[in-house]
Amino acid sequence: MAVLRAAPGSAAPATPPRSLLALSKANHTLAIVDPVSLKVIARLPVGPDPHEVIASSDGATAYVSNTGSGRMHDLDILDLVAQKALPSFDTGPLLGPHGLVFVGGKLWFTAEGAKAVARYDPAAAKVDWILGTGQNRTHMLDVSEDAKQVTTTNVDSSTVSILEYVLLQPTVTPLGTLPPGAKPRMEWVGTVVPVGKGSEGFDVSPDGRELWTAAAQDGTLSVIDLASKKVVATIDAKVLGANRLKFTPDGKRVLISSLRIGELFIYDVASRREVKRLSIGHGGAGLLVDNDGARAFVACSPDDSVVVVDLKKLEVAGHIDVGGKPDGLAWAVRP
Numbered sequence: 001m002a003v004l005r006a007a008p009g010s011a012a013p014a015t016p017p018r019s020l021l022a023l024s025k026a027n028h029t030l031a032i033v034d035p036v037s038l039k040v041i042a043r044l045p046v047g048p049d050p051h052e053v054i055a056s057s058d059g060a061t062a063y064v065s066n067t068g069s070g071r072m073h074d075l076d077i078l079d080l081v082a083q084k085a086l087p088s089f090d091t092g093p094l095l096g097p098h099g100l101v102f103v104g105g106k107l108w109f110t111a112e113g114a115k116a117v118a119r120y121d122p123a124a125a126k127v128d129w130i131l132g133t134g135q136n137r138t139h140m141l142d143v144s145e146d147a148k149q150v151t152t153t154n155v156d157s158s159t160v161s162i163l164e165y166v167l168l169q170p171t172v173t174p175l176g177t178l179p180p181g182a183k184p185r186m187e188w189v190g191t192v193v194p195v196g197k198g199s200e201g202f203d204v205s206p207d208g209r210e211l212w213t214a215a216a217q218d219g220t221l222s223v224i225d226l227a228s229k230k231v232v233a234t235i236d237a238k239v240l241g242a243n244r245l246k247f248t249p250d251g252k253r254v255l256i257s258s259l260r261i262g263e264l265f266i267y268d269v270a271s272r273r274e275v276k277r278l279s280i281g282h283g284g285a286g287l288l289v290d291n292d293g294a295r296a297f298v299a300c301s302p303d304d305s306v307v308v309v310d311l312k313k314l315e316v317a318g319h320i321d322v323g324g325k326p327d328g329l330a331w332a333v334r335p
Helices: none
Strands: 018-024 029-033 040-045 050-055 061-066 074-079 084-090 097-103 106-111 116-121 126-132 138-143 149-154 159-168 185-194 199-204 210-215 221-225 230-235 242-247 253-258 263-268 273-279 287-289 295-300 305-310 315-320 326-333
Touching: 018 050, 018 295, 040 084, 050 097, 061 097, 061 326, 097 138, 106 138, 116 138, 138 199, 149 199, 159 199, 159 210, 159 221, 185 230, 199 253, 210 242, 242 287, 253 287, 273 315, 287 326, 295 326, 305 326
Parallel strands: 050 326, 199 242
Antiparallel strands: 018 029, 018 326, 029 040, 050 061, 061 074, 074 084, 097 106, 106 116, 116 126, 138 149, 149 159, 159 185, 199 210, 210 221, 221 230, 242 253, 253 263, 263 273, 287 295, 295 305, 305 315
16 A cells, blocks of 8 residues: 555545656655655555666556566566556566566566566566577666667676567578578577676667667776667776666767766767766666756665756756665656
């Protein structure tokens, strides 16, 4: 049951049509936040190790991954309108669910312990697709709108997997002939790209041309050209402990949070140079940018606070108390 901050005898505040979702690892809750007033509307219970959250395309349902260092197998499902927890989904052998994306009416997620990416169909309440990466600690995730390109970071392998659903021509036999009835077919093809040590947070540019990822161990930024599937730039950003990375909606800047350094790093995409380091506290984890590019939200886990950053002035504009050790952040938008 949700714990609501409402006066005795009054109705619980309704979930806004556009809400900020924020996880608390310490409290095991998902906070629903009004992005205008920055007030917590409700706190819903989630599992014992919540890491990431995403909302369905209609903004009515939230999904939360419980990772457990790659050992847990639970996805929380929450009704954001009724403000209540629904029965969770057991991912079974797909251990360590973490990165989450909702595309095409389905929930895509990484499974760290299984070294795989999978897809959950809410209508059928089952996993309908799995693809292994063969890489260690498959972590964060991006899925293109047409669901034909999936990209992940594999933290312990220091790689990025680029998985594409493409048309393959029949394979010619050693005798130079085609097998009987051979036809072109759609198939998933994977490319593994080496990047900086401990690369975790990443994002694909709004135009779909580049992928930027930040390395926690060596503090570098790797820029991958997605057409050639090669690293075209390595930036010595010194973002040690890098955790999350996000493009602004216009694609002109990249923001990077670090759990080790209490600053938000802001980079200019065109010049690939640092614009500013903004002090936000004692370390930043989850990172989210407003759709108009005016604000960013950073989950400062060590400070038990979500920091609001004014991206026009490049300064801290406020703090939100969503519970202890905040982490995963997401938007929920209802039509």
